[in-house]
Amino acid sequence: MGIVAVVLTFVGYIPYLRDTLKGKTKPHVYSWFLWSFITFIIFAQQISAGGGAGAFVTLATAILCLTTFILAMRGGKKDITKADTASFIFSLVAVGMWLLAKQAVISAILLATINFLGMIPTVRKSWTKPHSETLFSWSLSALNNLLGIIALQNYSLVTWLYPASCFLENGLFSLMLVVRRKVVSLKN
DSSP states (O other), X not given: OHHHHHHHHHHHHHHHHHHHHHTSSOOBHHHHHHHHHHHHHHHHHHHHTTOGGGGHHHHHHHHHHHHHHXXXXXXXXXXXXXXXXXXXXXXXHHHHHXXXXXXXXXXXXXXXXXXXXXXXXHHHHHHHOGGGSOHHHHXXXXXXXXXXXXXXXXXXXXXXXXXXXXXXXXXXXXHHHHHHHHHHHHHO
């Protein structure tokens, strides 16, 4: 199950990276920076908590988030608002809190919170421009996180919280994109 989830992670990102290179998808630099940074940390935390093969979905995601961030620096969304900056600052404060946290469970909760805060700039951007994201990639990401949860070898809050939060965030974001695309199409 872990191998299938990792393969699906790469399959899901291929259209996203392709669309980013073509300029169709406009990743928000704040979101992708935060996601790449914390996803590597979460992978290490999952491995240390015995997550096993299910944690390799997180590693694949971290590598692809970093790749997306690098591409976003080149051609991504850079019209940064005060709300984007506020969510970025709150995320960095949460990283500081994570560094001070001595308990794995508290760390896992803080990292999931940072991941959620990183979503805010992307949601804001996509609300008005829902075609600036690749729906297929977000939908498949929800599925591969669900498979990653199933593939975990040890279940604890530390190992399943991140993929569970990603499953919910990506699934809800995909739903928002579908709805907003219909609304925008009706207006045109």
